[in-house]
Amino acid sequence: xxxxxxxxxxxxxxxxxxxxxxxxxxxxxxxxxxxxxxxxxxxxxxxxxxxxxxxxxxxxxxxxxxxxxxxxxxxxxxxxxx
Amino acid sequence: xxxxxxxxxxxxxxxxxxxxxxxxxxxxxxxxxxxxxxxxxxxxxxxxxxxxxxxxxxxxxxxxxxxxxxxxxxxxxxxxxxxxxxxxxxxxxxxxxxxxxxxxxxxxxxxxxxxxxxxxxxxxxxxxxxxxxxxxxxxxxxxxxxxxxxxxxxxxxxxxxxxxxxxxxxxxxxxxxxxxxxxxxxxxxxxxxxxxxxxxxxxxxxxxxxxxxxxxxxxxxxxxxxxxxxxxxxxxxxxxxxxxxxxxxxxxxxxxxxxxx
Numbered sequence: 001x002x003x004x005x006x007x008x009x010x011x012x013x014x015x016x017x018x019x020x021x022x023x024x025x026x027x028x029x030x031x032x033x034x035x036x037x038x039x040x041x042x043x044x045x046x047x048x049x050x051x052x053x054x055x056x057x058x059x060x061x062x063x064x065x066x067x068x069x070x071x072x073x074x075x076x077x078x079x080x081x082x
Numbered sequence: 083x084x085x086x087x088x089x090x091x092x093x094x095x096x097x098x099x100x101x102x103x104x105x106x107x108x109x110x111x112x113x114x115x116x117x118x119x120x121x122x123x124x125x126x127x128x129x130x131x132x133x134x135x136x137x138x139x140x141x142x143x144x145x146x147x148x149x150x151x152x153x154x155x156x157x158x159x160x161x162x163x164x165x166x167x168x169x170x171x172x173x174x175x176x177x178x179x180x181x182x183x184x185x186x187x188x189x190x191x192x193x194x195x196x197x198x199x200x201x202x203x204x205x206x207x208x209x210x211x212x213x214x215x216x217x218x219x220x221x222x223x224x225x226x227x228x229x230x231x232x233x234x235x236x237x238x239x240x241x242x243x244x245x246x247x248x249x250x251x252x253x254x255x256x257x258x259x260x261x262x263x264x265x266x267x268x269x270x271x272x273x274x275x276x277x278x279x280x281x282x283x284x285x286x287x288x289x290x291x292x293x294x295x296x297x298x299x300x301x302x303x304x305x306x307x308x309x310x311x312x313x314x315x316x317x318x319x320x321x322x323x324x325x326x327x328x329x330x331x332x333x334x335x336x337x338x339x340x341x342x343x
Contacts, residue, residue, distance in 0.1 A: 018107035019184060025100050026181050030209065032093060036216050039083050043215040044234030055233070056212040063208035066201075070185045 016078045023071050030060060087159040087168075087222045094170040094177065095161070101177040108184055112287045116258055116294055117183070121176040122164070124250050124298050128305065129167040132242075137227045140168055159222075179247050182206045183254070195260070199251035203244045210243050229313070230320045237320075238313035245309045249301045257282065257294045267300055 037043075037052040046052055105114040133139055140160065160168035179202070186202035217223055218234035229236035256262050263271070263280035271279040275293065282290050 015108055018104045019188070022101060022104040022108065022181050022184060025097060025104065026178075029093070029097055029177075030212070033212050033216060036085060036220075037212065040085060040216060041083070041219050043219055044231075046233070052215075055215070059211035060208050063205050066185060066189070066205045070188060073188055 013078065013081055016074050016081075019074045020071065020078075023067055023074070027064075027067060030064070085216075085220045087220070088161070090217070090220075090222055091161050091168065091170045094174040098170075098173040098177045101180060105180050105184075109180075113258055114180070116287070116291050117180055117254060118176055119291075120250065120254065120294060120298055121179065122172045123295060124302075125172045125175045125246065126164045126167060127302060128242075128246065129171060130165045131306075133166040138223055138225045138239075140166070140171070140223045175246070178206055178209060179250065182247060183251050186251070187255075187259075195252045195255040196248075198255060199248045200244075202251050203247040206247050207240050207243045211240065214239060229317045237316050238309075241313045241316065242309050245305055245312075249305050249308075250298070253294065253297045253301055257297055258290060261285075261290065264297065267297060270300075271296065 034053060034056050037056045038049050040049065040052070042048055043052050043055065046055065102114065102118065105117070108114075109117065160170060162169040164172060182202040182205050185205065186198045190198045190201055214235040215233040218225070225231070225234070225236045225239065227236060227238070229238045231237075256264065261282035263282070268278075268280060271293065274296065275289075277285075277289075279293055282293060
């Protein structure tokens, strides 16, 4: 076993939890930016802040989908380890 | 309502430390450290080159920013600069790309490093498509180069974001995680390091780190060629609009060869 592989193998639950927290932080950052998009002036080509939010939800759909799949995968592994 | 750049600065610094903490648990201290310093080397170099060429700028001049309606004397708008680029931009890239890398590593476990990097890069671009228009209307940075503009942001920016993580992720995974080599760099690495770098599994992380940083530098021209080719093709094929602003740097590198419309 290589030294840099130790965290994943020795403390899998701690690593899985860290992965979940990381995903949570990323989603929180997304929500903060979505709030900024709502409270700030309309983007170029937009007429209202609501359009900003709708635009934000559409363009980040791939990111959020990947994030959701990742969270489900980590949660499944966590449950599998009791 | 306009958010000043120090708001983004603060958010990115806080999230940087939080993601760094989790990253050290997930990837291990040494690999996260290499990812961090590699990110700063990679993005710091590329961003500074792009700014110096006049592609965009970060309003890096004092007496521009306000707090409570008053100009802050001598303040350039960002807590710290790495030459022409705010430090938080490099750290922000790290805090987004590290989780993207971790996500692609989990979901595509043993697939090709290029496929995993492309997957992570697409997720990163998706996130940036929300962040960049916010930055433009809040004047955190501005685009000054000719290009196809979408919500105030040139599409070349997203091309750049894609290739940033595409190449960085592939080099990191191949070098630090799988500890293998790149065939086209084998000869020069043999001369530079005096060792066979096609298999780094028996080497200590200090040596792996040196090889990793060297490979990042070696991939810089590859990044610029790919990025410029795709971005120029998009600009020439679909639009050739000048940027909405004049850069503080002469941007003849863009307008010179693409041609003013």
